[in-house]
Amino acid sequence: MRIILLGAPGAGKGTQAQFIMNKYGIPQISTGDMLRAAVKAGTPLGLEAKKVMDAGQLVSDELIIGLVKERVAQDDCEKGFLLDGFPRTIPQADAMAENGIDVDFVVEFDVPDDVIVDRMGGRRVHPGSGRVYHTVYNPPKVEGKDDVTGDDLVIRPDDEESTVRKRLGIYHDQTAPLIAYYTKVAAAGNTQYLTFDGTQAVETVSAELAEKLG
Ligand code: AP5
């Protein structure tokens, strides 16, 4: 099964990716997590990406397309994969098509901007795994600690409100056009386009996903 998750920053892509990964046994390819790992490791890519990410902007299409092409060619992607945060521009979607990478499902989470701004203030993440929590809506078992490892949870540097608003603006300009793009792809072929109301509780969205993905 090959899936693309589409939605604004904070729409719940990473949260539902955890559910899908566990249920269907396919690897999550989160370009955001890959970039954050590079930042942490201090690689040249990480040094280049950090400034751009902290400012809430997008890194270059060229760089991201290279990363994803390399990742989907790995053995564990043979049985399928879950793209979280890619593609997020028309050129990135075109690059997938040009490289013959098609998908079974495009899954969109629809959440209004004001709900997102409220959510991001409470997000906590486990940097090692990318696991995502919320202080109120999806709390860890022990406050401030990852459920699996017990490591400390952190606040993402790009979750400051002004940066979130900038990321939302970029989403509407550069990523939202992919909704029409993939609706058209779905009408023409074997890809199914599914939209979910992402304002519902985490478990409700997961249950609807399981029903539609089969
Ligand atoms: P990335 O890490 O992909 O960030 P994003 O797309 O902005 O999405 P988020 O991770 O912020 O949100 P999410 O939808 O995963 O929501 P989550 O599940 O965490 O990218 C970061 C940066 O990297 C970009 O800004 C860019 O610079 C760069 N980058 C990455 N990919 C790129 C690309 N392809 N091209 C160029 N640049 C790229 O949920 C959010 C919060 O809400 C959590 O606290 C969660 O617990 C809570 N929550 C989730 N669901 C619910 C619910 N149903 N009800 C209540 N709370 C909920």
Ligand code: ZN
């Ligand atoms: Zn995410």
